[in-house]
Amino acid sequence: MLRIECPCCGLRDHDEFRYGGDASVTRPAHDDPDPEAWYRYVYVRANPAGLHREFWQHVIGCRQWLVVERDTRNHAIASVELARQLSARKSPARKPPA
Amino acid sequence: MSSNHKRLSMGGRIDREQPVEFTFDGRKLIGYRGDTLASALLANGVTLVGRSFKYHRPRGIFSAGPEEPNALVTLATAGRRQPNLPATTLELADGMVAESQNRWPSLAFDVQSANGLLAPFLSAGFYYKTFMGPTRRAWMFYEHFIRKAAGLGRADTDLDSDRYDISHAFADVAIIGGGPAGLSAARAAAAAGARVALIEQDFLLGGQLLAEPSDSAAAAWLRQAEAELESSEPVTLMKRTTAFGIYDGNVIGLVEQCDPGNPLLAGEARQTFTMLRVRSIVFATGAIERPMVFSNNDRPGVMLASAARTYLNRFAVLPGKKIIVGTGNDGAWRAAFDLADAGAEVTIADVRAAPPTALATEAGRLGVMVRVATRVVDVRRGHAVRRATLNGPDGQSEAACDLVCVSGGWSPTVHLTSHLGVKPEYRDDIGGFVPGAFAADRFGAGSMMGIYSTTDAIEDGHRAGTAAASFCGKSAPVPAPSKLDLGETATVPFREIPSLGRGKAFVDFQMDVTTGDIELAHREGYESVEHLKRYTTLGMGTEQGKTSNFAALAAMAALRNATIPETGATTFRPPYTPVAIGALAGRAIGHHFKPIRRTPMHDWHMANGAEMLEVGLWMRPYFYRQSGLDVNDAYVAEMRNVRQAAGLMDISTLGKIDVQGPDAAIFLDRIYANGFAKLPVGRARYGVMLRDDGIVFDDGTTTRLAENRFFMTTSTAKAADVLSRLEFLLDTAWPDLRVTVTSVSDEWAAMSVAGPKSRAILSAAFPALDVSDAALAHMGLLESEWQGRALRILRLSYSGERAYEIYVGATAGQQLWSRLLEAGGPLDLKPYGVEALGALRVEKGHVAGPEIDGRTTLDDLGLGRMAGKRAGFVGDLLRRRPAFQAPDRQRLVGLECIEEGKRLRGGAILFLPGEKPYGHGRGRVTSVTFSPERGHYVGLALLAGDVASEGSEVVAVYPMKAETVRARIVSPVFLDPQGERLHG
């Protein structure tokens, strides 16, 4: 069983979590009008043998979405971060919506 | 014959003060506390213990541990049967009832041992050839007979009456194996400051030290080590506990047997399955002695040399009086010496031309006869050996004997390390496989690493325990281990050579695989280990070929003229030893198999005739028995009552989410396909959410409670998914939106009052509230309190009738439900169940789960206009992709049955009239109901758009019941297309 070190709750079994897919793909802005961008986001995956960034949510816990770096060859987990912090860092200057 | 006539009067680790009564095949026998079933049987002179898998050959006790391939028994007491248990690991218990397996009518006289005559028929590849070749038909005929003849113990078909527990445990360092290396590792890791779990499958610690005489230096060392660990606070000793699997995240699967010395109280667990989570692991799993391959090497009376020594020194049983020890290594000589010392007449047949002179000298001193360059090639007699054929420099000769001890060297126990993909590597110097490179948090120690001398194993355990603790950051100074030197000499490997005898020479005793089978596999091209294994079923028994694996590899390597590493190694998988399914289930059985969710009104439903239905984890009223004779009767009556008077439905299972924050309206605008930003405070709106790929995700109603606060409901089934999805978008996509979402599903009881009399009922139930249409218009909200609890009344309709959804603080749910029935009784308010609810919405043409099935778009469901020209919501771009606009895309239609006396069925496949009913058809029926309004069956269907013209006919085919029904395509709204009843 995978054990994930939740930044809020500590080391927990994977059955407290929900898998949320590939975290290495970039989600287009909500109003991005380019279907290709959405197509790539929804369907195109690298499927690496090695380190893979993926979303996990601590559903039976703090409910935070996390970005977990997992080695797909041996399930070793290299890092766990709060997805909210990562995404806030990615777009720090965005103006709050009107 | 006297009981325990093979038991010595002195020595051993049994308690002669505590006799234990047991039966074997109906015979009452006596053993002692400290015995295994195997040692007690041997003490009583029982050597024939079972029949083999395919050929029904007589089998005895071969080993003294979990590697036992032969002595498998069934424990059968008071209505329970546990088959295929190795007698060698069963701790003897008072009242134990054991039975031999795979024999009929009796163990001694087995009719099917004639199966030996069918041997060619049952040889390697039998299953493959029979299934794949021209003999497939013959299999149909013979299967019954062969299945009956070949097999192991019979499982019970009754419920398992035993209890099992599941527990969770944590430690810094797990040490698997309580032999000299493991004990030393545990001591070191604990001294370094780590919390240690020491896991030992046996009921005694000591491993191979238990084979040493009970008055030896080894025994003293063991006593001291055990005392030290027992008094060491950070050490948890887990005896009778098998580590059966190693899993990701350093999770170890353990099964602990209860102590048979303490009878179980009612409800106590027979076994406990523990998930142990640790930071580092020391594998000190020891090694398993290998058999030698010669004709009839499977006969009762052929036994591993180390096992004979264990029976002698640990259990005080002298298993033979005239013993031949066949070997090629020094270790077995120690067994020979101990057996001779105990009074047996011993002959050593060593394949080596010049065994060490020190050993020869000791043999001379003890009167042990030594024959060098000699090997055992055959043994004689069925139920117990009488003679052995030896092949030496002077040719073949026969020798009388009653026990043949064999030692083909040792194989490190690398099963557990293989579980996580550490490939075994062959070491020529020890002639065996050791684990390959470990991850940083794993360590190996002792004979499982090929370190066979006790002195070295203790040193090695000390090193591994210290390192494993240090990995956890525990590095307090560790005192040196106390030494123990048993004077063992190096084990020199020898190469197995093919059998010279005439009879069958077994490699895998449990699966009845012989050298002949391996030769056949080789001839037919199944040379790789993985092919060999599947072709011959080698290693596929319950003991996973613990004794057979190496011999088979060696045999195949010889046939291929290759080295052993060239031939390869097989992969071991969990479980290391069989695990009762009951132990894995623990107490999660029957009623407790999964959690049950009950609504606040559950008790009322139960007390008032509700037939309940499991909907996911929820229990919901299906229909009420007073409404009709059966579900079909009842739902139609409940529907009619809703349409004519009013019905009350428990809708507490809906998902309820509180959405708050300055950007809440913007958020809802993005997640729903239809707009919410302009929704006025105090109004509700039906909304549909899409997935990113443009498929419909869920639908529900969201109400604006305040400028920045909304109350969202979701379908029952998708409640958890929707909340998680909203959290995902807020955490990952739009962290700039100032919104929080919180599940309030369990905070509210919810019920719907639907029907033309619903407003009057509300007036009666809430005399203080103004529920007039002016105060509470369609899609309006009324907030208040009831009995001190929050109350929300929404005027919404799912059935198409005037209807109200009433939400009240969960603890007041049942009270309000009763109050509504009381107030509504004079107006014919009656409860209705989910079957009627579904029927009402079908009649009204509302889509639900069967239509929102993860494959349909807004346009498919006729909801395209909801999105209109909006943009920027989830799923918008991909819902517009060309494939979703194809002319034959299946779209929602209504169907009505036009054949008198026939019915539509959900799941029926739709074809055009005259079309051959073959393949996927043009569409499918998704939901059906009998419509009291129309007087016949109606349904919703998804039908190819290019053939879905209203008024034309289709044929609904239901192959499961061989039904074909004609139906007409109509509007999916069967009732009140103008929506006038909402205001009626």
Ligand SMILES: [Zn+2]
């Ligand atoms: Zn957490």
